[in-house]
Amino acid sequence: MRLSVLDQAPITTGNTAAGALKKAEELAVLADELGYHRMWMAEHHGTGAFASSAPEVITAHLAAKTNNLRIGTGGVMMMHYSPLKLAEVFKTLSAFSPGRIDFGVGRAPGGDNHSMYALSEGRQPMLNNMYEKLKTALQLINDEVPEDSLYNRTIATPSNIVLPEAWLLGSSGNSAVQAGRMGVGYSFAQFFQGGMTPAILDTYRNNFQPSAFMEKPEINVTYLVTIAETKEEAEFEALPQDIARLSLMKGQIYQTLTPEAAQDYPLTEMDRMMIQENRKIHLVGAAKDVATILQEEQAHYGFDEVMICSIPHSQEKRLNVYRLLAKELM
Template identity: 80%
Template sequence: MKLSILDQAPITKGNTAAGALIKAEELAVLGDELGYERMWMAEHHGTSAYASSAPEITAAHLAAKTKNIRIGTGGVMMMHYSPLKLAEVFKTLSAFAPGRIDFGMGRAPGGDQFSIYALSEGRPPMVHNMYEKFDTALQLINDEVPENELYNRTIATPSNIVLPESWLLGSSGNSAVEAGRRGAGYSFAQFFNGQLSKPILDAYKNNFEPSAFMEKPEITVSYMVTAADTKEEAEFEAKPQDIWRLQFMKGRSGQLLTPEEAQDFPLTEMDRIKIHEGRKLHLVGSAKEVAAQLQDEQIKYGFDEAMICSIPHSQQARLNVYKLLAKELF
């Protein structure tokens, strides 16, 4: 099974935002050494929980620090940016790291309403033309003249670069057919709401048309994972993430607790039920157990690659998740 990395540059309690970005670099270097397929940086705004607000900038740094692993965004939230700027950014990245850059786009805002309006300088955000914007960016990246009149009298430089792979993100299935029709890869965020289904992925495959960016359909599925040598260790490390999700659902997001603090966190019976139900969103167990679960999911749904997001409190525990899974699945 191909494995990849999704990183949000998490700022766990007692750590700093700058430190979270350095840890992203450490993770990229490890992933490169272990043979992971790609590493993507997410985009989050207006939060003290994550430091990944400018994934395209971090991607440039990570590409310079690695040799073989593909580097990209999972994703850049295109509602905030001009297609011309998107094209220029990713063409520049690809010029520096040809054959290793992924142009990963998402339709979500990546932040709350205050962040959305600040990014649009107070103007109502444009949310009605996402697929048109994606089309225009792809045309500009491919040195084509866009159909959109606003962009057909300029070019996106640098020209004549090795094309990045293009990917469209989704968490409900709405983007599956659209990704296929555009010859883009499809990345499903299973950790977001757990609604992955075979019909969603089949709809993508059945509508796929080869493009300059991708010759055949490619599917990644992103999972939140906490793995360790034993299930008991994994449960200990996973509890802060489980509590963070509970708090987020109640509108109380913040930094992740330490595992020790999480053990003493007061939970109601309903909280415990929700944590148990959330195991389809958060895979927890020994490395062997998690690896077997990922293999079962791949057989059931028919995807190509599992993308792992893992947020134990300590960097040592986090890196160990990726080492253990590589040992089991490579």
Template identity: 65%
Template sequence: MKLSILDQAPISKGYTSSEALQFAEKLALLGDELGFQRMWMAEHHSGPSFASSAPEITAAHLAAKTKQIRIGTGGVMMMHYSPLKLAEVFKTLSALAPGRIDYGVGRAPGGDHHSIQALAEGRPYTPNDLYDKFATSLQLINDQKTNDPLYNKVMASPHQVALPEAWLLGSSGNSARQAGRLGVGYSFAQFFNGDMSKDIFDAYRTYFEPSYFMEAPIINVTYAATVAKTKDEAEFFARPIDLSRLFLVKGQIRQTMTPEEAKDFPLSEMDQAIIEKNRKLHLVGTATEVARQLEQEQRKYQFDEVMINSNQHSYETRLDSYRLLAKELI
């Protein structure tokens, strides 16, 4: 099974933003060494929990440090940027690391309404054009004339460079057909809401048209996972992530607490019920247990690749999760 990494540069309690980004480099080097397929950086704005606000910059650094693993964004939030800027950023990355760059985009804001307004410099925002914006950026990356006259008198520099792989992210199925029509990869965020279905993936494959960016349909699915040598250890390390998701449901954004703090954190019956319901979004167990579950889901839903998001409090625990899974699946 192809195995990949999604990193949000989480800032756990007691750590700094700089440490979170420096850890991304360690994680990329480990992924490169162990044979992971790709590593993507997410985009999050205006919060204390994640340091990955400029994934394309981190991607440039990681690409320079690694040798084989594909590096990209999962994703850059295209609502905030011009198609020309997106094209020039990823053409530059692809020129610097030809054959190893992924241009992954999402339609979400990656932040609250204050972030959206600030990134747009206070201008009104209309989200109806995002698929068109993505299509325009793909045309500019490929040195083509666009369907938008605004961009037909400009050239996206650098010119005539290796194409990145292009991917469209989704968490509800709404983007599946569009990804197929545009001939790009489809990345499903199972860890976000757990609504994966074979119908979504069948729709993507049905509508897929080969493109300069991808000859055949490719689907990857992102899971949150906590893996340890024993089930009890995994449960101990997973508790802070379960609590972070609980806080998010309540509209609270907090840094990931230590497992020791999480173990004794007081919960109401309703809190506990929410945690148990959300466990479908978080795979917890030994490497063998989690690997078997991933293999079963791959057979059921027929996706091509698994991407793991592992956000435990300790950086060493996070590295161990990836090491243990790689030993089982790669």
């Protein structure tokens, strides 16, 4: 199975944002050594829980620290940026690291309303033109003249570079249709709220049209994973992330607790029921058992690649998740 990494540069309790970025670098170096296929950085704004606010900048750094791993964004939140700027940034990245850069984009704000409006300098954000914006960015990256009159009198430099792979993030049939029609990869965020169905992935495949960015349909699916040598240890390490998920469902984002502190967290009976329900999207257990689940998921849905997002409080425990999965699946 092709394995990849999604990282958010989590700032766990008692640690710093600078430390979280350094840990992302450590994870990239390890993933490169283990033979993972790609690593993407997410984009988050207005939170003290994640340090990945500028994934394109982190991409440049990680690409310089690795040799074979594809590096990119999962995704850059395109509502905040001009298609021309997106094209220029990713063409520059690809010029420095040809054949290793991924232009992954999402349609969400990546933050709350305060950060969204601050990023747009107080103007009303344009929320209904995401697919048109992506189409224009792809044309500029490919040195084409865009159809949009605002952008067809300029070029995106540097020109004549090796194209990055292009991916659209999503969790709905609508985004699957658009990813297929544009000839880009489709990345399903199963870790966020679940909801993946064979029909959604088939919709993408059935609408796929080959492009300069991708010759055939490619699907990756991201899972939240906590594994260890034993199921008991994995459950101990997973509880802080379970609590973080509960907080997110209540509209709050907190730094991940230590597993020791999580044991003392006052969970209600309803909280415990919700944690069990969330096990559909948070895979927890011994490495071999979770690897079997991932293999069964791939067989059922037919995706090409699984991306792993893992957020134990300890960096060593987090790195070990990727070591254990590589041992089982690669």
